[in-house]
Amino acid sequence: MTSHHRSGRPEIGTSVDRALEVIGNGGLVALPTETVYGLAADADDERAVRSVFATKGRPADHPLIVHVAEAGLLGEWASEIPDSAAVLAETCWPGPLTLLVPRAARVLDVVTGGRPTVGVRVPAHPLATALLTRFRASGGSGGLAAPSANRFGRVSPTTAAHVAADLGDAVDYVLDGGPCPVGVESTIVDCTVEPAQVLRPGGISAEQVAALLGTDGVAPEASGPSRAPGMLASHYAPDAQVVLVSSGDEALRLADATPGSVIVDHGADLASYARSLYADLRAADLSGATTIIAVLPPAEGLGHAVRDRLVKAAHR
Numbered sequence: 001m002t003s004h005h006r007s008g009r010p011e012i013g014t015s016v017d018r019a020l021e022v023i024g025n026g027g028l029v030a031l032p033t034e035t036v037y038g039l040a041a042d043a044d045d046e047r048a049v050r051s052v053f054a055t056k057g058r059p060a061d062h063p064l065i066v067h068v069a070e071a072g073l074l075g076e077w078a079s080e081i082p083d084s085a086a087v088l089a090e091t092c093w094p095g096p097l098t099l100l101v102p103r104a105a106r107v108l109d110v111v112t113g114g115r116p117t118v119g120v121r122v123p124a125h126p127l128a129t130a131l132l133t134r135f136r137a138s139g140g141s142g143g144l145a146a147p148s149a150n151r152f153g154r155v156s157p158t159t160a161a162h163v164a165a166d167l168g169d170a171v172d173y174v175l176d177g178g179p180c181p182v183g184v185e186s187t188i189v190d191c192t193v194e195p196a197q198v199l200r201p202g203g204i205s206a207e208q209v210a211a212l213l214g215t216d217g218v219a220p221e222a223s224g225p226s227r228a229p230g231m232l233a234s235h236y237a238p239d240a241q242v243v244l245v246s247s248g249d250e251a252l253r254l255a256d257a258t259p260g261s262v263i264v265d266h267g268a269d270l271a272s273y274a275r276s277l278y279a280d281l282r283a284a285d286l287s288g289a290t291t292i293i294a295v296l297p298p299a300e301g302l303g304h305a306v307r308d309r310l311v312k313a314a315h316r
């Protein structure tokens with residue numbers, strides 16, 4: 001059993017062959033996606049999936065997302081495909097969206113935490129697509145179970161170097177796909193309820209989801225107690241204390257009065273805020289800052305996801 005000690009450097013490269021070999025041997029591969037890096041294992045290999053939990057230090061009741069090569073494979077993991085899931089899969093995949101659907105009987109309990117649902121997503125990243133397509137062609141059901149490749153409760157990794165810093169050689173191979181272009185995790189939509197509900201704001205905005213489904217957009221921050229385990233109040237936490245402010249001017253005033261502080265702000269450029277957010281938080285910790293003053297972006301589009309992660313990072 002591995003634990004989350006960071007003994008040595010993991011093997012890092014761009015070889016899909018090597019990644020396939022590691023997965024086939026029951027090992028763990030860091031999977032580049034458009035959102036964040038995942039820590040991937042064969043979703044049908046119970047032992048490998050257990051080692052994902054051990055490596056992250058993650059509680060067993062926080063289920064994993066199953067990643068597949070294409071939307072047509074959803075039926076292998078779902079016992080039934082609700083209309084909302086069919087619409088969203090068709091229009092948003094490959095992309096930063098996870099759909100919760102009723103699980104097929106064959107899905108391992110260790111993947112779903114024993115729940116009646118499974119989260120499925122088709123990532124939009126060329127190396128992820130190549131690996132998933134070849135893994136499927138190698139004979140099995142082709143699913144890779146993967147949470148974000150960080151230690152439990154910490155900031156998700158958006159580069160191969162972040163993964164190596166967090167997990168060391170507890171991950172057998174880091175498939176280096178460069179910096180993740182979206183930078184925050186996928187939007188999670190529960191398609192087992194009517195109307196479908198956004199449980200985690202992410203790379204696809206709640207407004208987009210609502211428009212595609214013809215429902216009223218429920219602002220994720222205003223929605224009721226989330227039913228997705230793992231969305232704890234405190235999460236995505238850097239070492240420094242995070243303080244939230246609502247304007248750049250306020251950030252400057254506070255920074256002047258706060259020794260050891262750094263400012264995180266990308267103004268109204270929501271895409272760049274999301275893409276840089278986790279790298280900024282990590283850089284602040286590495287710089288030895290004790291306080292991170294973060295400017296909340298507008299509550300629209302990708303801004304919902306950035307605000308959600310900042311609020312969780314600030315919670316102690």
Ligand code: TXA
Binds near residue numbers: 100117188229231
């Ligand atoms: O963008 C992403 O979604 C990244 C990349 C690697 O795909 N993955 C990711 O996984 O963020 P993770 O495990 O860090 O976050 C997934 C969240 C967890 O809070 C988990 O509890 C929830 O999704 N989840 C997964 N399956 C679920 C299910 N069947 N029911 C309820 N919540 C579920």
Ligand code: MG
Binds near residue numbers: 147148156
């Ligand atoms: Mg995570």
